[in-house]
Amino acid sequence: MNFHYSKEAETFRQSFLTWLQANFPQEWYHDVTGEELIKRRKEWGIILAKNGWCAPSWPKEYGGLGLTLEQQLVYIEELVNVNAPEVLNGNGISIFGTTLIKYGTEDQKKYYLPRMLNHEDIWCQGFSEPNSGSDLGSLQTRAEDKGDHYILNGQKIWTSYGPYANKCYILVRTDPNAPKHKGISLMILDLDQPGVTVRPIRDIADNSDFAEVFLEDAVVPKEDLVGELNAGWEMANYALAHERGIHMAQRTLRMRFEFKQLLSLVKNQKSEKTLENSLLNHRLVESYLSSEILKSLSLRNIALLNQNEPTGALPAIGKLAWSESHQKLLNLAMDILGEEAVTKDVHQYWMNKFLSSRGETIYAGTSQIQRNIIAKSLDLPSSIGGK
Numbered sequence: 601m602n603f604h605y606s607k608e609a610e611t612f613r614q615s616f617l618t619w620l621q622a623n624f625p626q627e628w629y630h631d632v633t634g635e636e637l638i639k640r641r642k643e644w645g646i647i648l649a650k651n652g653w654c655a656p657s658w659p660k661e662y663g664g665l666g667l668t669l670e671q672q673l674v675y676i677e678e679l680v681n682v683n684a685p686e687v688l689n690g691n692g693i694s695i696f697g698t699t700l701i702k703y704g705t706e707d708q709k710k711y712y713l714p715r716m717l718n719h720e721d722i723w724c725q726g727f728s729e730p731n732s733g734s735d736l737g738s739l740q741t742r743a744e745d746k747g748d749h750y751i752l753n754g755q756k757i758w759t760s761y762g763p764y765a766n767k768c769y770i771l772v773r774t775d776p777n778a779p780k781h782k783g784i785s786l787m788i789l790d791l792d793q794p795g796v797t798v799r800p801i802r803d804i805a806d807n808s809d810f811a812e813v814f815l816e817d818a819v820v821p822k823e824d825l826v827g828e829l830n831a832g833w834e835m836a837n838y839a840l841a842h843e844r845g846i847h848m849a850q851r852t853l854r855m856r857f858e859f860k861q862l863l864s865l866v867k868n869q870k871s872e873k874t875l876e877n878s879l880l881n882h883r884l885v886e887s888y889l890s891s892e893i894l895k896s897l898s899l900r901n902i903a904l905l906n907q908n909e910p911t912g913a914l915p916a917i918g919k920l921a922w923s924e925s926h927q928k929l930l931n932l933a934m935d936i937l938g939e940e941a942v943t944k945d946v947h948q949y950w951m952n953k954f955l956s957s958r959g960e961t962i963y964a965g966t967s968q969i970q971r972n973i974i975a976k977s978l979d980l981p982s983s984i985g986g987k
Contacts, residue, residue: 726770762813
């Protein structure tokens, strides 16, 4: 399998790089956290959208670039190389936007997609529930048909970007008598209405990127049902495939960039004693190998998708390897920085990354779920529910 970029991809790289060098704000080359990072992510999304660079995978007729998977990877590489923030609507654009393009009505696409690109609407994902985390098919939030609208009651948790969003793509149960995966629908929920309570969840890094969402007779118009009634499970799998595909490539390339940052920090700011610490050096080498292997996994996954070949358990392997390797990299950063990670503001970026990484083996499918997927691909019993 050939992992070299095509001539077309390299031509695109030069075009995008020229625009990026002219338009990426120079003052953004330093890292920020918290509310300042959220503000920057929204501003960057608007800059990209105004210049037609915000949705690389979308068809051109919907405001996208219509890039091949290979060109999308090049696009991500160059954004990572300048340490550009992820756009605030990245979740909506890459996951729900792509799903809406495939399953939505033309009216839905014409209305919601432009507002998503220009960040007029900020989107969150309403999938997980208090008792339906790893087993998403057991969700209990229900939608009752009231003729020209649905009434929603229930609760969502770990709602990504919930504190900043005004729209939510939400999975709800529309047929309680059907098998659990057959009675689920996907809907568009307006969060700015009576009956919706959004309660931010503050994490260990003092960020609030997630929320609990409580629904008490919330209203969804019939025209905001996405796709067919009771066909939500198919759309959820389609959406999650994107989260574990090109979205995962972004995470692995970001980790590779972070390794280079850490190596530069060791060489430029630490003492000779640190450089001579063989254990730390061995761990740096291990992190380097992990970042290179993960890049190769991403390239292999992209190549298979590009050739319309099945990826098998590769997305699960990539997610498992990334989440555990990334945690190890940031553990190493804390050991190298020592008390300076806490006492010096200049290293707040690393402390924030370290604390945020604790959840990486949980979200987007826990490590155990990924191991079960891999076991199934090997025709081995999973740790829950047998084969």
